[in-house]
Amino acid sequence: MANQHFAKEAPETYWKTSTDLPSFPALQEDTECDITIIGGGITGITTAYELTKRGFRVVLIEANQVLNGTTAHTTAKVTAQHDIIYDEFIRNFGLNHARLYYEANQNAIDYIKGIVDEHQIECEWIEQDAYLYTANENAVQKIRTDHEAYTKLGIERDLVKDLPIPLGSKLALVMKNQAQFHPLQYLKALLEQIVQKGGRIYEETVALDIKKGERPEVVTKSRHAIKSRFIICCSHFPFYDGGGLYAARMYSDRSYVLAIKPKIEYPEGMYLSIDQPSVALRYTVVNGEKLILFSGVSHKTGQGKDMSTHYETLRQLAESTIGIESIPYYWST
Numbered sequence: 139m140a141n142q143h144f145a146k147e148a149p150e151t152y153w154k155t156s157t158d159l160p161s162f163p164a165l166q167e168d169t170e171c172d173i174t175i176i177g178g179g180i181t182g183i184t185t186a187y188e189l190t191k192r193g194f195r196v197v198l199i200e201a202n203q204v205l206n207g208t209t210a211h212t213t214a215k216v217t218a219q220h221d222i223i224y225d226e227f228i229r230n231f232g233l234n235h236a237r238l239y240y241e242a243n244q245n246a247i248d249y250i251k252g253i254v255d256e257h258q259i260e261c262e263w264i265e266q267d268a269y270l271y272t273a274n275e276n277a278v279q280k281i282r283t284d285h286e287a288y289t290k291l292g293i294e295r296d297l298v299k300d301l302p303i304p305l306g307s308k309l310a311l312v313m314k315n316q317a318q319f320h321p322l323q324y325l326k327a328l329l330e331q332i333v334q335k336g337g338r339i340y341e342e343t344v345a346l347d348i349k350k351g352e353r354p355e356v357v358t359k360s361r362h363a364i365k366s367r368f369i370i371c372c373s374h375f376p377f378y379d380g381g382g383l384y385a386a387r388m389y390s391d392r393s394y395v396l397a398i399k400p401k402i403e404y405p406e407g408m409y410l411s412i413d414q415p416s417v418a419l420r421y422t423v424v425n426g427e428k429l430i431l432f433s434g435v436s437h438k439t440g441q442g443k444d445m446s447t448h449y450e451t452l453r454q455l456a457e458s459t460i461g462i463e464s465i466p467y468y469w470s471t
Contacts, residue, residue: 143453143465151469152397152422152429154210157322160329162204164342165358170365171197171338174356176345177372178204180325185370187253187328190335197364199343199356201373204329205322208374211471213395213431215408215420216250217316218243219268222280222412224287237291247317254324257331261324262422265317269409271301271310277412281309288313302405303419305459318408318420348378393436394445394452394470397422397429401461404428417455429466432456445470 173189175182178200186198200206218240227236254263272281281297288295288311296312332339344359348369356364371377376384409419417434435452449468456462 143462144449144468149469150467151211151395152424152467153212153214153320153322154206155467156320156424157205157326159203159205159322159326162200162339162341165199165340165360165362165364168363168365169197169338170353171195172366173197173368173370174199174364174366175370175372176356176377177374178202178339178341179207179209179372179374180321182370182372183325183328183332185372186332186337186339190332190337196332196337197340197366198332198337199340199345199358199364201342201344203341204339205325208471209321209325211395211469212321213418213420213433213471214321215268215316215318215418216247217268217313217408218247218293219270219311219313219316219410221410221416222270222284224291224293225283228287228290233290236287240291240293247315250319250324251317253328254319257327259324259327261327262320263317263324264319264406265315266406266408266420267296268313268316269298269301269310269407270313270412271305271307271409272412273306273308274413275308278309280412281311285311301409302407303402303409303460305409305411305419316408318422320422345373345377348380391436392448392470393433394448395431395433395468396449396452396456396465397424397467398432398456398460398465399427399463400430400456401463404430404460415451415455417452419460424466430456430460432460 172195175186175198182198186196189196224236227239285297294314298310301307301310345356346359347357349355353365354369356369404421411417415435420431421428435448
């Protein structure tokens with residue numbers, strides 16, 4: 139990148155550069171197992187962890203390298219606060235279903251925390267309050283309406299006008315007891331557990347097709363077959379349609395992340411704007427200093443401008459709010 143703030147010429151995710159991940163061979167022969175898992179991100183690895191713990195013979199395959207896709211490029215906020223959604227959920231699906239959504243996400247936070255504690259994983263797990271805010275006076279009522287939804291659902295919450303960082307907030311909705319972590323350090327520990335319990339992992343192994351039958355087969359690009367009782371697809375997009383017409387119903391999008399050494403003193407907390415362009419903030423500690431992960435400027439893949447333009451737009455937004463000393467890392471997801 140040409141801008142003086144960018145320390146690197148090419149995008150690089152901090153999570154990968156700070157984690158020494160294991161490597162695994164490609165599948166070189168036909169094989170059998172109880173359960174085949176396709177996809178080596180957080181979903182596939184978590185699934186393999188749970189199944190091997192229960193004694194199942196598991197094969198996990200990944201088209202590239204494990205933890206090299208979405209999981210490696212996330213901002214790694216572990217939260218049930220996903221934009222202004224809860225009032226809409228209550229109106230469209232009812233109070234009970236909205237509560238189930240919240241509880242499922244909150245249970246996931248507790249689940250990850252339980253694994254971190256059980257295996258004493260050093261993955262920068264920090265409990266944080268999550269802030270949903272607007273800098274637009276016209277959007278204040280949206281915040282108030284979702285606050286009412288939080289109240290109906292019994293979500294631990296707060297409504298505040300001022301944020302501890304200068305984001306121009308008019309009103310913010312706080313969800314208590316959320317979390318942030320280092321995703322690859324966490325998942326590296328799960329990979330070790332999977333291997334210890336007999337799970338097999340293959341990289342550079344592309345799933346091409348599924349042959350149905352009493353023991354269905356995953357056929358790989360190298361024309362090897364994996365027979366198993368069950369197949370679980372955990373890839374970001376399903377490689378196998380199976381009549382679901384997923385290609386017509388799904389689309390990919392891209393957003394951008396700057397790991398910024400800021401000019402301000404960054405406090406605790408995770409922040410998400412409901413305005414457009416929406417931005418999100420959290421911090422991570424690198425060499426004893428806080429870097430702010432400043433993310434946003436999302437668009438449908440293929441419909442945006444040159445990537446450098448989006449990085450520059452995000453940089454300008456960050457400069458106008460938190461100030462920038464340098465940008466040691468930047469990436470997209």
